[in-house]
Amino acid sequence: MTSTTQDSRTAKTLRMLLTQFTAYVALIVAALFAVTFPGSSTPLVPFVVAAVILVLLAAYWPFRGTMLDRVVTVVFGALSLAFTLFPFPAGEVPPQLANEQNLYSWALSAGFLLVALVVFSFGRQMARANRTHLIRALSHAVTSGVAAISVAGWCFLPELGELVTRGTTAGIVTIVILVALAAALAAASVLWVRDADPDPEIRQPWAGTGVLTTMLMGAPVAAATLLLAGMIN
Template sequence: MGHRVRNGLLAQAVWYVGMVVLSLVFPSSTEAGVGIGYVPMAMMILLVLGRYWPLRTGDAGRVIAVAFGVLSMLAASRLVTLLPVTPDGKPWIGWALVAGVLLVLLTIVSFGRQMAREDRNHLIRSLSHGVIAGTACIAAFGWTFLPALLGYATAGHAAAWVALAVIAALAVAMGLASVFWMREVDAGPDASLPEYGVALLPVMLLGVAVPAALMLVAPFLG
């Protein structure tokens, strides 16, 4: 295993451990659902991705992706409880709806940006890289609701434990897949340590699994 892969896997492990620790140190009630302790960790992951950008999107694509991540962070804050579409005690539903809208807007903005280019070489690659990066930045803030899922689990709900086990299995599977991605990464010529960015992309994308799990296990929570 090369140093690039080791560095990337270490970054994944540190992020997962840090996220769980924050969820335990700053638990949310299942009624509130939003774990404020995770926000600094999520902001850090945006900064790391912005610094060690592994995709060929250009500076504009980087700014767009991080901007959509910030909007997702706002949607994951307690502001989401003010939305009329957010059921009482289930802010992850409001976040999921906002995230869906952000994904549509991201696609429109990314496509419009590519169409506005005079030089459209590698258009498909640039478009796909931009959408992947933006989607990861949006999805990362789904992890904000991990304290709520942990809260249901520690309250004795077996369905929540099953959901956590599935998420852990997905994390391992995506970690194994990222080994190949880190080996084959084709970052831009000015990229610095792109393995960190590649390693964090699957972690960020997996964020959608947390609110999805909360919605799926809701009928079993009583």
């Protein structure tokens, strides 16, 4: 019995890592497509892939929670994605980021959404009549919300690729750091899927853990693009 359980956990972990890797590949291919075939509609390709990944998180929910938790997560993610297309009022953009106005605007909107997420999540938990598992529920709500907001950062991967191809040392260091972060998150996700306690009615919650990790990497991608643009431009 113990051996069977261990084999099952190993299989789930491997499938989760494969899901994670597939999500990374899809986002990178989408960015390459947007760069290789520039046009009025190609920037939407990374947007669509990011949106699909957001939906997958809601479908394969890796946490304990209600349908409302998933709806709230999707709403925050959808707002974040929308701000990549419809810029948030950002005021004056720093001169060195003049070519990255959309990214700068999205970064401000993401900060606003993160604050709103924390306030909403805390208020919702305080409003519960039965506050059992309060810390767990709050951490799950914030984690899923942060991932949903962060996934929009992948929409700026084409810009990061363009900056990196200039061949600067800063660009190379940026890629190394991002790969290291992705590897660290992959290692952490192995622990997450091993210790997870998802809703038993959710099928294949390990898939949700896989895309969750990929979504979280969207924030470092956007931050790296912003910092690199400020250094190079």
